[in-house]
Amino acid sequence: MKDLKKHSKIITAATKVFAKKGFFTARISDIAKEANVADGTIYLYFNNKYDILISVFEEEIGKIVEQVKKLLATETDPRKMLETYATRHLLTMKKNRNLAEVIQIELRQTNKLIKDYRNNKFTEYTDLVADIIRLGQKQGIYRQDIEPNIAKRFFFGALDEVSRIWNTNPDGHFSVDEISEQLLKIFLSGILAKQELAG
Amino acid sequence: MKDLKKHSKIITAATKVFAKKGFFTARISDIAKEANVADGTIYLYFNNKYDILISVFEEEIGKIVEQVKKLLATETDPRKMLETYATRHLLTMKKNRNLAEVIQIELRQTNKLIKDYRNNKFTEYTDLVADIIRLGQKQGIYRQDIEPNIAKRFFFGALDEVSRIWNTNPDGHFSVDEISEQLLKIFLSGILAKQELAG
DNA sequence: TGTAGATGAATGAATGGCCATTCATTAACC
DNA sequence: GGTTAATGAATGGCCATTCATTCATCTACA
Numbered sequence: 183m184k185d186l187k188k189h190s191k192i193i194t195a196a197t198k199v200f201a202k203k204g205f206f207t208a209r210i211s212d213i214a215k216e217a218n219v220a221d222g223t224i225y226l227y228f229n230n231k232y233d234i235l236i237s238v239f240e241e242e243i244g245k246i247v248e249q250v251k252k253l254l255a256t257e258t259d260p261r262k263m264l265e266t267y268a269t270r271h272l273l274t275m276k277k278n279r280n281l282a283e284v285i286q287i288e289l290r291q292t293n294k295l296i297k298d299y300r301n302n303k304f305t306e307y308t309d310l311v312a313d314i315i316r317l318g319q320k321q322g323i324y325r326q327d328i329e330p331n332i333a334k335r336f337f338f339g340a341l342d343e344v345s346r347i348w349n350t351n352p353d354g355h356f357s358v359d360e361i362s363e364q365l366l367k368i369f370l371s372g373i374l375a376k377q378e379l380a381g
Numbered sequence: 382m383k384d385l386k387k388h389s390k391i392i393t394a395a396t397k398v399f400a401k402k403g404f405f406t407a408r409i410s411d412i413a414k415e416a417n418v419a420d421g422t423i424y425l426y427f428n429n430k431y432d433i434l435i436s437v438f439e440e441e442i443g444k445i446v447e448q449v450k451k452l453l454a455t456e457t458d459p460r461k462m463l464e465t466y467a468t469r470h471l472l473t474m475k476k477n478r479n480l481a482e483v484i485q486i487e488l489r490q491t492n493k494l495i496k497d498y499r500n501n502k503f504t505e506y507t508d509l510v511a512d513i514i515r516l517g518q519k520q521g522i523y524r525q526d527i528e529p530n531i532a533k534r535f536f537f538g539a540l541d542e543v544s545r546i547w548n549t550n551p552d553g554h555f556s557v558d559e560i561s562e563q564l565l566k567i568f569l570s571g572i573l574a575k576q577e578l579a580g
Numbered sequence: 581t582g583t584a585g586a587t588g589a590a591t592g593a594a595t596g597g598c599c600a601t602t603c604a605t606t607a608a609c610c
Numbered sequence: 611g612g613t614t615a616a617t618g619a620a621t622g623g624c625c626a627t628t629c630a631t632t633c634a635t636c637t638a639c640a
Contacts, residue, residue, distance in 0.1 A: 188615095206405035210600060220617040222602075231600065325566075332555065332563045335546060336539040343538020344531060356531065364531045372571030379578070387589095409626060419591040421628075430626065584638090591632070598624090606617070 189227050192217045193241060196234045201283035205235055242281050243303040246274055250310065260318030261370060267311065268341055269362045275345040276358055283349055286342060308338045315373070324373050337369060388426050391416045392440060395433045400482035404434055441480050442502040445473055449509065459517030460573075464565055466510065467540055471557045474544040482548055485541065507537045514572070523572050536568060 195217035199208045210231060214221045228234045250270050257263045275282035312334040318324035344361055348354055371379060394416035398407045409430055413420045427433045449469050456462045474481040511533040517523035543560055547553055570578060 209598095214618095221600090222618065223616055225601070226615070328567070329555075329559075329563055332543060332546070332560055333567065335542045336564060336567060339542020340535040340539040342542065343534045347531070347534060356528075360528075361531055364528055365535060368527070368532065368535060368568065368571035370571075372567035372569075408624095413592095420626090421592065422590055424627070425589070582640095585636105586638100587634100587636080589632105589634080591630105593628105593630100595626105595628075597626095600621105600623095602619105602621075604617105604619100606615105608613105608615075610611105610613085 188217075188219065188223070192219065192224055192227055192234070193238055197238050197242065197280045197284055200235065200238065201280035205231075238281075238284060240303055243285070243307060246271075247303055247307050247310075249274075250307070254310065254314075260314055260321060260323055261374075263314045263317075264311070264337070264370065265362070265366055267314065268337075268365055269358070271341055272345055272358045272362050272365075276348050279349060282345060286346060286349070308334055311337050318373075323375060323378050325375050328373050333373065340365060340369065387416075387418065387422070391418065391423055391426055391433070392437055396437050396441065396479045396483055399434065399437065400479035404430075437480075437483060439502055441477075442484070442506060445470075446502055446506050446509075448473075449506070453509065453513075459513055459520060459522055460569060462513045462516075463510070463536070463569065464561070466513065467536075467564055468557065468561045470540055471544055471561050475547050475557055478548060481544060485545060485548070507533055510536050517572075521574060522577055524574050527572050532572065539564060539568065 192213065196208075196213045199212045199216055202208075203212065210224060211221050213234070214224055217224075224234070228237065250267060253266050253270060254263055257266055275285075312330040315324055315328060315330040315333050319326055319328070319330070344365060347356055347361065391412065395407075395412045398411045398415055401407075402411065409423060410420050412433070413423055416423075423433070427436065449466060452465050452469060453462055456465055474484075511529040514523055514527065514529040514532050518525055518527070518529070543564060546555055546560065
């Protein structure tokens with residue numbers, strides 16, 4: 183009980199500090215201070231600094247993946263599914279800016295550091311988009327000439343960069359709904375089959 | 382003469398090392414070795430490690446911006462302009478994977494480290510997209526209900542993430558043309574005005 | 581033309597500071 | 611009072627940066 187509490191207290195603190203300073207510039211003592219524990223305490227719960235980063239990723243992204251999966255399970259229309267995915271992502275990133283920053287900043291760096299960090303939660307997360315697109319193609323709703331593995335990168339990349347809007351100063355005034363609407367407007371009419379566009 | 386040579390030799394070496402290891406894990410001695418100079422020599426040309434990173438950014442992205450600007454100046458059709466932009470970007474990133482990695486990895490980190498690194502070459506680069514979109518809207522070719530400042534992020538984010546395809550193992554087999562085609566297919570039909578879609 | 585001295589570039593070993601990690605000690609709890 | 615958790619000062623290693631020294635290239639002068 184107490185263990186869990188302290189563990190997640192450290193995760194939250196680390197997320198905050200990593201977001202603010204980035205992994206390499208963040209100090210263990212910063213995280214400790216933020217979590218109101220002693221430096222050494224952190225090593226009772228994590229093996230090393232890097233282990234903290236991995237945990238932030240696995241646990242926090244894991245939560246998002248589960249949430250999105252659950253939401254998607256209630257949908258059958260591929261159009262709605264992409265909408266759900268995008269809106270959920272943007273909501274999460276806007277609500278938890280710290281996590282957003284960590285994901286956005288460390289994502290690529292991290293993949294460089296750990297080679298066997300493939301098949302991770304993150305890949306699982308982006309692959310959901312490819313699955314949705316394939317489903318839509320099977321149903322004839324989405325264009326057949328779209329390559330799901332390119333489109334998934336396209337979609338996630340757009341989503342990711344667009345959501346940085348709240349972490350950078352100018353343009354920060356847009357709402358989740360506005361951005362989500364713009365994003366889907368462009369992407370959906372870009373991948374819909376001709377007859378669906380007309381309809 | 383000799384100065385310029387050594388300066389750019391170090392820049393090239395640094396780009397390579399940063400790409401491989403990331404800024405924080407890269408050692409000055411790695412860069413020195415790669416450039417075939419002594420560690421100390423680097424400090425004759427740069428103030429510090431960070432200065433090297435900035436220089437890589439400014440000089441290399443600067444080149445790209447100039448190239449793209451020049452190319453765009455020869456186009457008048459906003460559709461063609463986006464195509465030119467995308468294709469050029471993808472070509473550059475595929476040809477110079479080291480630079481691509483540095484941009485992709487360090488971009489967000491860098492903006493965190495230097496606050497006054499606003500109004501940089503990079504912002505200039507992405508703002509080109511917003512300009513193109515506004516132009517297309519003025520001509521009635523692009524939809525009026527697209528917000529250029531969101532769309533530019535959308536477009537650049539998609540482009541950036543899609544171009545990572547060559548730096549990650551699976552899916553790396555796609556060609557520049559294939560990817561460029563897919564990207565434009567989605568984005569263009571996403572932002573074109575109705576009558577243009579039909580035509 | 582050959583020599584000596586001057587100038588500046590280049591070198592790389594040595595320095596110093598920083599910080600992740602450890603661990604002897606203390607506190608909390610049953 | 612014994613077991614477990616927590617502490618935070620001390621340690622040790624790493625690496626950016628420095629700088630005394632070397633090297634290369636000139637200049638001047640006989």
